[in-house]
Amino acid sequence: MNFSIVFYILGWILRFEAAFLLLPTVVGFCYTERREAVSYLITALACLVLGVLLGRRKSKNFQLYAREGFTSVALGWIVISLMGALPFVIAGDIPNYVDALFETISGFTTTGASILSDVEALSHASLFWRSFTHWIGGMGVFVFIMAILPLMGGSTMNLMRAESPGPSVSKLVPRAKDTAKILYELYIGITLAEIILLCLCGLNLFDSMTTTFGTVGTGGFGTYNDSLGSFSPAAQNVVTLFMILSGINYSFYFCLLMRQFKNAFSIEEVRWYLAIIFGAVAIILIDTHDMYSGLEESSRHAFFQVASIITTTGFSTVDFDLWPQLSKTVLVILMFIGACAGSTGGGIKVSRILLLFKTIRKELSTMIHPRLVKKIKMDQRNVPDEVIRSTNVFIAIYSAILFVSLLLIGVDELDFTTNFTAVAATLNNIGPGLELVGPTRNYSVYSSFSKFVLMFDMLAGRLELFPMLILLVPSNWRKY
Amino acid sequence: MNIIIVGCGKVGYTLVEQLGGENHDITVIDEKENKVHSITDELDAMGIIGNGVSYQTLQEAGIEKAHLLIAVTGSDEQNLLCCALAKRAKCQTIARVRNPVYSRDIDFLRKELGVTMIINPEMASAMEISRNFQFPTAVEVDTFSKGRIEMLHFRVTKDCRLKEYKLIHIRTTLKCEVLVCMVKRGEEVIIPRGADFDFREGDKVAIVASHKAANDFFRKIGIGSSSVHTAMIVGGGTIAFYLARRLLSVGISTKIIERDPDRCEFLSEMLPKATVICGDGTNENLLLEEGLDKVEGFAALTGLDEENILLSLYAKKASRAKVVTKVNRINFSGVLNDLNLDSISYPRLLTAETIIKYARSLNNASLDSNVENLYKLEDGKAEALEFYIKEESAVTGIPLAKLPVRKNILICSIARGNQLIIPGGQDELRVGDSVVVVLTNARLHNIKDILEG
Numbered sequence: 001m002n003f004s005i006v007f008y009i010l011g012w013i014l015r016f017e018a019a020f021l022l023l024p025t026v027v028g029f030c031y032t033e034r035r036e037a038v039s040y041l042i043t044a045l046a047c048l049v050l051g052v053l054l055g056r057r058k059s060k061n062f063q064l065y066a067r068e069g070f071t072s073v074a075l076g077w078i079v080i081s082l083m084g085a086l087p088f089v090i091a092g093d094i095p096n097y098v099d100a101l102f103e104t105i106s107g108f109t110t111t112g113a114s115i116l117s118d119v120e121a122l123s124h125a126s127l128f129w130r131s132f133t134h135w136i137g138g139m140g141v142f143v144f145i146m147a148i149l150p151l152m153g154g155s156t157m158n159l160m161r162a163e164s165p166g167p168s169v170s171k172l173v174p175r176a177k178d179t180a181k182i183l184y185e186l187y188i189g190i191t192l193a194e195i196i197l198l199c200l201c202g203l204n205l206f207d208s209m210t211t212t213f214g215t216v217g218t219g220g221f222g223t224y225n226d227s228l229g230s231f232s233p234a235a236q237n238v239v240t241l242f243m244i245l246s247g248i249n250y251s252f253y254f255c256l257l258m259r260q261f262k263n264a265f266s267i268e269e270v271r272w273y274l275a276i277i278f279g280a281v282a283i284i285l286i287d288t289h290d291m292y293s294g295l296e297e298s299s300r301h302a303f304f305q306v307a308s309i310i311t312t313t314g315f316s317t318v319d320f321d322l323w324p325q326l327s328k329t330v331l332v333i334l335m336f337i338g339a340c341a342g343s344t345g346g347g348i349k350v351s352r353i354l355l356l357f358k359t360i361r362k363e364l365s366t367m368i369h370p371r372l373v374k375k376i377k378m379d380q381r382n383v384p385d386e387v388i389r390s391t392n393v394f395i396a397i398y399s400a401i402l403f404v405s406l407l408l409i410g411v412d413e414l415d416f417t418t419n420f421t422a423v424a425a426t427l428n429n430i431g432p433g434l435e436l437v438g439p440t441r442n443y444s445v446y447s448s449f450s451k452f453v454l455m456f457d458m459l460a461g462r463l464e465l466f467p468m469l470i471l472l473v474p475s476n477w478r479k480y
Numbered sequence: 481m482n483i484i485i486v487g488c489g490k491v492g493y494t495l496v497e498q499l500g501g502e503n504h505d506i507t508v509i510d511e512k513e514n515k516v517h518s519i520t521d522e523l524d525a526m527g528i529i530g531n532g533v534s535y536q537t538l539q540e541a542g543i544e545k546a547h548l549l550i551a552v553t554g555s556d557e558q559n560l561l562c563c564a565l566a567k568r569a570k571c572q573t574i575a576r577v578r579n580p581v582y583s584r585d586i587d588f589l590r591k592e593l594g595v596t597m598i599i600n601p602e603m604a605s606a607m608e609i610s611r612n613f614q615f616p617t618a619v620e621v622d623t624f625s626k627g628r629i630e631m632l633h634f635r636v637t638k639d640c641r642l643k644e645y646k647l648i649h650i651r652t653t654l655k656c657e658v659l660v661c662m663v664k665r666g667e668e669v670i671i672p673r674g675a676d677f678d679f680r681e682g683d684k685v686a687i688v689a690s691h692k693a694a695n696d697f698f699r700k701i702g703i704g705s706s707s708v709h710t711a712m713i714v715g716g717g718t719i720a721f722y723l724a725r726r727l728l729s730v731g732i733s734t735k736i737i738e739r740d741p742d743r744c745e746f747l748s749e750m751l752p753k754a755t756v757i758c759g760d761g762t763n764e765n766l767l768l769e770e771g772l773d774k775v776e777g778f779a780a781l782t783g784l785d786e787e788n789i790l791l792s793l794y795a796k797k798a799s800r801a802k803v804v805t806k807v808n809r810i811n812f813s814g815v816l817n818d819l820n821l822d823s824i825s826y827p828r829l830l831t832a833e834t835i836i837k838y839a840r841s842l843n844n845a846s847l848d849s850n851v852e853n854l855y856k857l858e859d860g861k862a863e864a865l866e867f868y869i870k871e872e873s874a875v876t877g878i879p880l881a882k883l884p885v886r887k888n889i890l891i892c893s894i895a896r897g898n899q900l901i902i903p904g905g906q907d908e909l910r911v912g913d914s915v916v917v918v919l920t921n922a923r924l925h926n927i928k929d930i931l932e933g
Contacts, residue, residue, distance in 0.1 A: 066521075157521065174482075174505040174526040384513055 001477060002068050004057060009072040009159075010079055011055020012145055017080050018047035020136060021087070021129075028125030036125040039090035047083050067476055069158025073142055074467035077459055080141060081105045084133060093126040098448045105455045107133030109462035110344065112220025112314035112431030113454070115444045119225055124206065130221045131210035137462065138217025138246075138344035139187045140164065147180035162467045165341055165349060172254045186253050187344075191216045194242045201235040215242045218345040220314025220431040227316045227439060233300060236317050240304045244277065247311030247339030268379050269340050269351045273310075276337060276350065280306045280330050287327045310334040312346040314431025321438035328434060335424045346429030346461050348398065355383065355391045397465050402427060405457050409450040422446070426457040481505070482546045483839065486532030486562050487553035488515040490810060491576070494832035495550060496523045499839060507541040532562045543569040550574045550835055556582060560593055567594040574835055578602055580718060597838055601831040606722030608830060609804045612823050613708040613727065613777040631661060631864065631892070632694055634703060636683040642701040648675035656697040658689040659902045661892045661918045662862050669861040669920050671890045686857070686918075688892045688902055708732055708777035708802060712770065714761035714791055715782035716743050719806065719827065721750065723779060728753045732777070735770060737761040762787060764794070772799050779804045792821050813859065862920045864892070867927040869913050875927055881905030884932040889919040891930070
């Protein structure tokens with residue numbers, strides 16, 4: 001492990017976080033929340049000082065190998081969360097540091113799981129920071145840094161691979177830096193579009209911005225206690241649309257920009273993603289038709305909740321914990337499927353599920369024809385065996401983490417549905433689960449120990465398991 | 481510039497490594513997945529898995545927007561076909577073609593298939609080695625300006641009297657019209673400027689001078705210099721064939737030692753003037769029997785790097801010949817340099833360099849001054865660039881002594897018409913000149929970049 005390069009990268013991350021923290025400072029001063037603004041400013045300065053200290057020495061051996069890449073990303077996310085939680089404590093919005101950390105990790109990992117029972121009591125600065133962490137975490141801090149800094153040549157792919165969701169990372173254009181730039185340009189474009197549309201729907205600028213950050217980052221922190229329940233139907237529909245858009249693989253938009261419409265619409269993953277959404281909505285519509293007045297209202301709520309869960313956003317317009325069992329089951333299944341690879345969403349990802357089913361079909365065919373030679377294809381292209389293998393391993397590790405976490409948080413003796421959906425909602429970066437952690441409740445019911453377990457799950461889920469697990473491997477820390 | 485490289489072998493890797501550092505957008509194509517990954521994992525390039533001869537694959541790699549396609553797969557035919565296909569998208573193409581049978585028709589192929597440049601690594605290596613033989617004591621020879629200027633590299637040894645002098649003494653005391661371009665001291669490359677610079681033992685010095693002045697200079701500082709009259713080549717491969725043909729044509733008597741009788745027959749048929757010996761070149765007695773101790777030029781060109789290195793070490797011990805070692809693998813060049821092997825010929829690196837040189841001049845073609853040639857010197861720690869001055873600018877018409885040239889840059893020659901000037905303080909640059917500058921730690925795209933500020 002080349003520690004100096006890891007420190008150098010961490011230094012840059014902290015410097016960027018310092019810059020990000022200036023935004024809530026400005027918001028704080030705008031709403032004359034002097035104490036909060038100052039606490040954000042202090043944290044920003046602390047980040048800057050620490051960042052400059054850490055990033056002072058540029059390593060002589062500036063080759064970023066895979067393990068340094070994974071370690072930097074995992075540590076980077078932990079460090080920004082540790083620092084990002086400080087202003088909540090200093091400003092007094094969330095006095096307990098563990099709670100503040102839970103809230104911050106939940107923000108950066110775009111989970112949206114909260115420990116706050118009264119969100120509306122928070123200051124504007126803190127509400128803004130909470131939502132803004134979603135926006136940063138959505139596309140990724142490292143991708144952002146790569147877009148701006150000429151850090152290092154080709155080895156930056158080792159950073160991008162660790163942070164980008166999906167079974168295999170592909171570049172859109174030859175250079176990593178340009179790829180990162182295009183991703184952020186698309187991201188900013190979608191963000192601006194939603195802010196403008198929400199403003200047109202009658203929301204004030206603050207609400208449109210915070211809601212947008214939560215949507216495009218597929219986060220899910222709301223600024224009201226009933227999430228988006230009190231928004232106008234038009235605003236809710238806009239958010240539904242943008243949640244679905246944010247869950248789509250960004251190479252779809254790149255193809256559109258490049259005017260390769262045929263390529264864009266032939267992406268298998270995107271087709272299945274949309275098919276799953278419509279299928280789930282249909283089931284829920286039938287199941288809940290008598291709960292709401294009229295098709296408009298029930299389809300609006302069905303679409304909103306389905307989009308919110310499958311893209312792993314976690315907003316809600318109704319308390320879906322009150323829905324019938326079948327609908328709730330559909331939502332829990334959607335939690336695991338998640339959004340598309342290469343989007344800002346979490347979960348297992350539609351493409352992995354597709355690969356899984358294709359592998360199952362292949363294995364079944366091999367049972368019938370033992371000498372069968374068959375290649376698994378995706379988008380009319382051979383899927384390398386390595387991708388299949390890593391997908392299978394991913395699912396195995398995923399289940400392992402799920403069950404171990406369930407066991408660990410079992411010590412709190414809460415009911416099974418709560419525990420299961422809490423782990424599912426954090427590991428998949430959704431936010432609300434069912435029962436005690438349902439959309440109208442929060443995670444304050446858990447002990448500090450369980451909160452740490454869930455924090456690990458959130459980070460593991462956002463970083464696609466491997467970077468976080470690598471931190472636990474002792475040989476990773478040896479110099480040689 | 482958008483560049484597509486077909487073939488992810490060692491040359492492909494070197495190309496991506498070098499061109500990627502020069503702000504080009506590079507896409508690589510190879511059929512083997514792990515080869516593509518070995519490049520995309522370590523370097524900043526996009527990888528496409530597929531056959532470069534299929535236009536669909538090329539399209540996927542963005543051939544429509546590419547400026548240059550470089551085909552360096554293992555197969556000549558594939559490389560040529562690939563370039564022919566790329567012509568559909570009107571991009572410039574470079575193909576590596578190594579089969580000597582095709583080399584006769586290179587001009588025809590170039591015209592008919594629209595290939596911009598065809599590079600034959602073996603031929604290029606042979607030319608490099610033959611140049612080395614014509615300057616036996618100077619360790620390496622680089623040529624610029626279409627062979628008009630030769631840069632001579634040598635090491636300051638224990639017996640060399642140069643270490644008694646300062647830079648200024650070369651002109652004042654020794655009265656030699658020699659320009660010292662750069663000095664490699666340990667791992668550092670220095671461009672000596674200022675009269676007080678003094679030489680030390682172990683320095684690797686590069687000079688530019690006319691043929692006569694150089695020989696005069698070498699005699700005065702105690703390095704004997706005369707062209708090789710006899711040469712021995714161990715290994716009868718393609719490079720050996722080209723080399724022998726070239727050496728024989730300039731009247732150097734050449735002996736080839738080759739193990740395979742059939743190959744010997746072929747060589748003897750093709751090169752009637754050469755002495756072809758069928759035998760094991762790694763046999764000490766055979767080498768001595770054939771006069772290794774008296775030979776003036778020795779080239780180890782067998783297929784095995786290790787064998788070549790051993791042969792050269794032995795030849796250095798047993799004779800006073802100028803020794804050239806062919807090394808295929810590019811790795812570990814740092815270790816090889818410590819062995820004091822005179823000169824090492826890396827065919828793969830040479831191929832990559834030649835291609836990069838072309839890519840650079842292509843990249844700069846639109847600017848008012850143009851890098852015509854680029855040479856990587858001393859493991860890429862220094863470079864020599866050749867510019868053609870097309871019009872009046874801040875650098876023209878001013879005596880060089882008054883020109884505020886940046887610290888790491890030295891103007892080492894000016895070619896004006898048929899005249900070659902080794903520049904002194906009174907000379908100036910004029911429109912129409914071809915200028916060669918040597919530099920470290922800088923990237924020049926334009927002759928004006930040499931000025932300070």
